[in-house]
Structure formats: C-alpha cells, structure tokens
Amino acid sequence: MSLRAGPLEGTEDLESLRARLDAVDAELLDTIRERLETCLRIGEYKRVNGVAMMQPHRVAAVQGRAARYAEEHGIDPAFLRGLYDTIIAETCRLEDEWIASGGTGAGTPRRRAS
Template structure:
C-alpha cells in the first residue's frame, strides 16, 4: 500500500462524511418545516444537550477527544440552527 492509496481511502471517507452531513442538514430542513407548521420554537436547548452528550459518550467509547467532538457539534448545531431559522421564517437559504 502506498501513501497515495491511503490518501485515496481517506478521500473516500471524506466524501462519505460530507454526504452524511448533507443528509443531516436536509433532515434539519424537514424539522424546520415541521416546527413552522406546528408552531414549535426553533431553539430546543434540551435537544442540543442530548446530541452533545451522545457525541461525548461516543468519543469516550472510541478514544476520540470529547473536546474535539463538542467543538465539531457546536459548528454543526450552529449551521443547522441557522438553516432551521431560515426555514421557519419562510426565507430562502
């Protein structure tokens, strides 16, 4: 195996990661529509805590820095909240 082979495998993993991230954001768009239609507030702090705790547990179980996962999920949550806010307000992203 060469470094190029390893990098090609890493590139494939990155594509999968980005695809899953895109699907996650699309699901948040669906959630935004639901929230708009049912008058549910965009911000759900308890849900954010659940997601962050699950990521922290995953990190602990798999030897991944919990701080890194917390920072990563902060970014993901910020973006999905932005997307949901746009959907709830009825604007285009």
C-alpha cells in the same frame, strides 16, 4: 475501543491511503448534507406546528451522545464538542431561515447538479 492505526498492509502506499481518506471524506460530506436536509424537514415540521426552533434539551442530548461516543472510541471529547457546536450552529441557522421564510426555500442547502 480507541483510535488505532494498526500496522500497514503490504499493499498500502501513500496514494492508496489518501484515496481511502478521500472516499471517507466524500461519505462524511454526504452525511453532513443529509443531516442538514433532515434538519430542514424538522424546521418545516416546527414551522407548520408552531414549535420553537431552539430546543436546548435536544442540543444537550446530541452533545451528550457525542461525548459518550468520544469516550468509547478514544476521541478527544473537546474535538467532538467543537465539531457539533459548528454543525448545530449551522443547522439552527438553516432552520431559522426556513421558518422565517415561511417554508419558501430560503436557507435550503443547494444540491449539486447530477
């Protein structure tokens, strides 16, 4: 399977396509926030159990999974690698801050008020 646009549906106009994109973006951002929060929980596990923050084999596994996904879905592997490099750098930063703070909350992503 590869990226595809397909023909426009009769009811699609620019505004409806943009609204769809905005909804996808909101889901993507929520997913990134959830990933960061999960990484902080992992950071807490590492802190409590004396596990080293950096786990190169895990980073390689995540990058490998992204590369396979790119191949299977017709996405530029360099794009996904760069995206994951950025995401992994931020999660490492947050985990590092969490561990260094003794689990007091420094580095925690801020939640918006509901």
